[in-house]
Structure formats: C-alpha cells, structure tokens
Amino acid sequence: MSNILECSSLVKKYGTKTALSEIDLIIEPGHITGLLGPNGSGKSTLIKLINGLLVPDSGVIRINGMTPDVDTKKIVSYLPERTYLDNSLKVKDIISFFEDFYDNFNKEKAYDMLNHLKINANDSLRKMSKGTKEKVQLILVMSRDAKLYCLDEPIAGVDPAARDYILNTIISNYNENASIIISTHLISDIENILDEILFINQGKITLKSTVDEIRFQEGKSVDALFREVFKC
Amino acid sequence: MLGKLIKHEFKAVSKVLGILHIALLITTIMGIFAINISKHSGFIFFNELTFILYIFILIAISIAVMIYIVIRFYQNIFTDEGYLTNTLPVKPYEHIIAKLYVSFVWVIINAICTLISFFFLMLSQSSISEIKIALWNYKSDLLDLMGNHTQLVIFLMILGVFISVIYMLIMSYAAIAIGQTMRNHKVLFSLGAYVVLYVLSQIVSTIIRLPFGFISLLETNTINWNTFFVPIILLSYLLSTALIILYFFITNYIMSKKLNLD
Numbered sequence: 001m002s003n004i005l006e007c008s009s010l011v012k013k014y015g016t017k018t019a020l021s022e023i024d025l026i027i028e029p030g031h032i033t034g035l036l037g038p039n040g041s042g043k044s045t046l047i048k049l050i051n052g053l054l055v056p057d058s059g060v061i062r063i064n065g066m067t068p069d070v071d072t073k074k075i076v077s078y079l080p081e082r083t084y085l086d087n088s089l090k091v092k093d094i095i096s097f098f099e100d101f102y103d104n105f106n107k108e109k110a111y112d113m114l115n116h117l118k119i120n121a122n123d124s125l126r127k128m129s130k131g132t133k134e135k136v137q138l139i140l141v142m143s144r145d146a147k148l149y150c151l152d153e154p155i156a157g158v159d160p161a162a163r164d165y166i167l168n169t170i171i172s173n174y175n176e177n178a179s180i181i182i183s184t185h186l187i188s189d190i191e192n193i194l195d196e197i198l199f200i201n202q203g204k205i206t207l208k209s210t211v212d213e214i215r216f217q218e219g220k221s222v223d224a225l226f227r228e229v230f231k232c
Numbered sequence: 233m234l235g236k237l238i239k240h241e242f243k244a245v246s247k248v249l250g251i252l253h254i255a256l257l258i259t260t261i262m263g264i265f266a267i268n269i270s271k272h273s274g275f276i277f278f279n280e281l282t283f284i285l286y287i288f289i290l291i292a293i294s295i296a297v298m299i300y301i302v303i304r305f306y307q308n309i310f311t312d313e314g315y316l317t318n319t320l321p322v323k324p325y326e327h328i329i330a331k332l333y334v335s336f337v338w339v340i341i342n343a344i345c346t347l348i349s350f351f352f353l354m355l356s357q358s359s360i361s362e363i364k365i366a367l368w369n370y371k372s373d374l375l376d377l378m379g380n381h382t383q384l385v386i387f388l389m390i391l392g393v394f395i396s397v398i399y400m401l402i403m404s405y406a407a408i409a410i411g412q413t414m415r416n417h418k419v420l421f422s423l424g425a426y427v428v429l430y431v432l433s434q435i436v437s438t439i440i441r442l443p444f445g446f447i448s449l450l451e452t453n454t455i456n457w458n459t460f461f462v463p464i465i466l467l468s469y470l471l472s473t474a475l476i477i478l479y480f481f482i483t484n485y486i487m488s489k490k491l492n493l494d
Binding site for chain 1: 314
C-alpha cells in the first residue's frame with residue numbers, strides 16, 4: 001500500500017520569507033499524527049499544501065501517490081482554522097451541499113452527530129456562536145469517509161466537555177486505513193489519541209517520533225517535551 | 233460537477249438578487265402612482281422630479297446587482313469561504329464558468345426587468361395606441377438608418393450586449409484575482425487592477441478602430457453597412473472575445489497556481 005502522504009525536499013516561500021524548507025516526510029495509512037509547533041512554524045502552510053490551497057515553490061508533495069488536484073481533494077477531508085461557511089445558510093443546506101460535492105459524505109452520520117451535540121439542522125449559522133459553528137464544521141469534515149483528514153486546530157474554540165465528544169468522534173469515526181493529521185497547541189488534550197508526533201519549527205521538521213517512544217525513552221509526556229523543546 | 237456548481241451558485245445568489253428585483257417591482261408600482269398623482273397636482277416640476285428619482289433607483293439597482301455579483305466572486309473564492317470553495321473536488325476553471333454563467337443570467341434578467349419596468353411606466357403615462365405610434369415612428373427611423381439589414385443589425389446588437397456583459401464580468405474577476413497576488417492591501421490592488429485593465433482595453437480598442445476612421449475620411453461615398461459598420465463591429469467583437477479569453481486564463485492561472493488565502 002502506498003503512503004498516504006509523501007513530501008520530499010518540499011519548499012514554500014512567501015516572498016522572501018521561507019515558510020517551509022526542505023521538508024521530507026512520510027505518513028502511512030492508519031496513523032493519527034499530531035503536527036505540533038509554535039505559532040508561525042509552518043503547520044498551516046504544510047496543511048494548505050496538502051489541500052492544494054498553496055502550490056510548492058520546489059520539491060514534491062504526493063497524497064496517495066498523486067499531486068494535489070481534483071482526485072486528491074476527493075479523498076482528503078480538511079478542517080481549516082477558519083470558519084468557512086456562508087452565514088446565511090442553514091445547517092441542512094450545507095449538508096446537502098456536502099452531499100452533492102463529496103461522494104464519500106455520509107448524511108446519516110452527520111445528522112446523528114448533530115443530534116448528539118443538540119444542534120438543530122434548521123438553524124441558520126448566523127444565529128450560532130463561534131464554538132457551535134466549529135462543531136458544525138468538524139461534523140461535516142468527520143462525516144466524510146476520507147483517506148486523510150487534516151484538522152487544523154480542531155478543538156481550539158470548543159468548550160472542554162464538547163472537546164471530549166469531538167475527540168471521541170474523531171477516533172471512532174475514521175476507518176483503520178485512514179490517517180489523520182491534527183495540528184494544535186492543546187497537546188495535553190489530544191495526546192492520548194495520537195500515534196505519532198511531528199515537531200515543526202521555523203519551517204523544518206525537528207522531531208518525528210511515536211508517542212510511546214517519547215514516553216518510554218524520554219520518560220515524559222508529549223506536552224512536557226513540547227514545553228521543553230520550544231521553551232521561550 | 234459543473235451542473236452542481238451552477239445549481240448551488242444560483243441558490244446562493246438568488247436570495248439577495250431576488251430581493252433587489254422585488255425592490256425594482258415596488259419602485260415601478262410606486263413610480264406609476266407617484267407620477268400619476270403629481271401629474272394631477274399641477275406641479276409639472278414635481279412630476280419630473282419623481283421621474284428622475286425613478287430612473288435613479290433603476291440605475292442604482294442595476295449597479296447593486298453588478299457589485300453584488302463581483303463581491304460574491306471575491307468572497308466565495310478569496311476570503312474564508314475560499315477554504316471550502318477551493319478544496320471542493322472541482323477544477324478552478326469550473327468555478328469561473330459556473331460563476332460567469334450564473335452572473336450572466338442575472339445581469340440579463342436585470343436588464344429585461346428594467347426594460348419591462350420602464351415600459352409599464354410609459355404605458356401608465358400614455359395609451360397603448362400612442363406607444364404603438366411612437367414605436368412605429370422610431371422603427372421607421374431605424375429602418376431608414378439600417379437600410380435592408382434589420383435582422384443583421386438586431387443580431388449584432390444582441391450579440392454585442394452578450395459579449396459586453398461577459399467582458400465586464402470576466403474583467404472584474406481577473407482584476408480581483410490580480411489583486412490577490414499581492415501580500416497586503418489585496419482589495420485596493422484589485423480596484424487598481426480593474427482601472428488599469430479598463431484603461432488598457434479602451435486604448436487597445438481605440439487603436440484597432442483608428443484605421444476605420446481614415447477609411448471613412450477617404451471614401452465618404454462608399455460608407456454603408458457592409459463596407460464600414462459591419463467590419464468594425466465584428467472586429468471589435470473579435471477583440472473583446474480575445475480579451476475575454478485572456479482574462480479567463482489569467483483568473484484561472486492565479487486560482488490554480490498563485491492562490492494565497494489569509
């Protein structure tokens with residue numbers, strides 16, 4: 001089976017500023033990977049490159065063996081850090097929108113999760129709080145049967161009680177061949193669901209390891225290691 | 233996928249544009265009443281003022297339609313909504329075509345509604361027979377002007393309207409896209425790009441038409457539809473079409489390769 005994500009010598013610059021320099025990275029199917037790094041380290045840039053929202057300046061990025069295009073967008077489910085939904089729409093309108101464009105979207109799953117979080121599908125987004133909108137987006141993203149999920153700060157704006165439900169949803173809703181990349185600052189909250197972690201700093205991957213390795217070899221949690229490595 | 237894009241695009245814009253056209257309907261009804269009332273009040277001046285106000289609102293609604301369409305393109309592709317739009321499993325050119333198509337249909341709907349509104353206002357001021365006579369006179373004037381090329385001229389006029397609407401839309405799209413390639417002040421650069429593109433296209437079309445000006449000076453006797461107007465019109469349509477294709481490729485290139493959402 002081919003790797004779900006492969007980057008080799010990947011470079012992205014914004015003008016003269018280098019956001020990612022010479023990234024080499026492989027992510028295999030069936031892994032939950034934490035993409036961890038301080039602000040401006042290049043996390044979002046990497047995720048945007050995976051989703052075809054940016055084009056690399058040099059190097060190669062492949063998703064399931066393909067460069068980002070229509071075919072990769074079909075199998076990548078992306079939760080950006082922004083709320084990207086049109087405020088004038090109702091939740092059910094957006095669900096039918098997703099259903100129309102994504103063959104792998106599971107409508108029943110989406111309604112089920114909405115019920116669980118007590119979100120009314122007939123409500124328009126304008127009436128919702130920022131946290132509720134984030135929940136709606138996450139539900140939409142996790143209701144797709146994708147091969148790769150890219151979650152950029154998925155729990156940052158959500159209350160701790162909903163966080164647990166969301167994390168549970170994440171682990172229980174993806175099939176074992178799918179991979180998830182989660183970028184976040186809230187390491188301690190998600191540490192338990194991660195298989196491996198990537199530390200990224202100033203556009204470079206500084207550490208790639210499994211969570212178990214860190215626990216056994218370093219004898220500390222990922223959160224503690226992060227605080228140590230990126231100490232200001 | 234193109235069909236689905238068009239379907240959802242209509243859904244997304246029709247609410248606001250529908251409201252604008254209800255406003256157009258109300259303006260027409262109120263305009264008819266107001267002008268009739270003021271006509272009997274004896275103040276001719278008031279009558280004219282109402283009419284001017286009516287025309288002003290009609291123009292304002294048409295401008296609002298254009299602005300809304302262009303802002304929708306910007307918002308849906310280059311702001312936060314772009315995170316969804318640009319990650320749909322769809323090629324960038326399909327987004328452009330879908331938006332162009334839906335905008336085009338709405339601009340034409342707006343033009344037709346405006347004409348109908350104007351017609352009813354005229355009708356309320358005079359009888360159908362009067363309008364018929366007026367139109368008949370106008371028609372005979374037109375026939376004199378066009379000679380025996382009526383059908384050709386009407387065809388060229390409609391074609392001209394279609395081309396210029398598409399031209400206007402795609403030029404706005406290209407201007408917005410060009411502005412997005414800047415790091416800062418993207419909207420400002422988009423406005424600047426629009427002005428530059430507008431001035432450039434005016435210069436180019438003037439230069440293209442220039443030779444015809446000399447022909448008209450040299451051979452004043454042979455000027456007629458076939459030798460003069462039709463070639464110049466066709467040439468300007470051809471030029472517009474070439475620029476439409478160029479703007480389309482610029483927009484598509486920026487959306488595919490130079491996208492940089494904040």
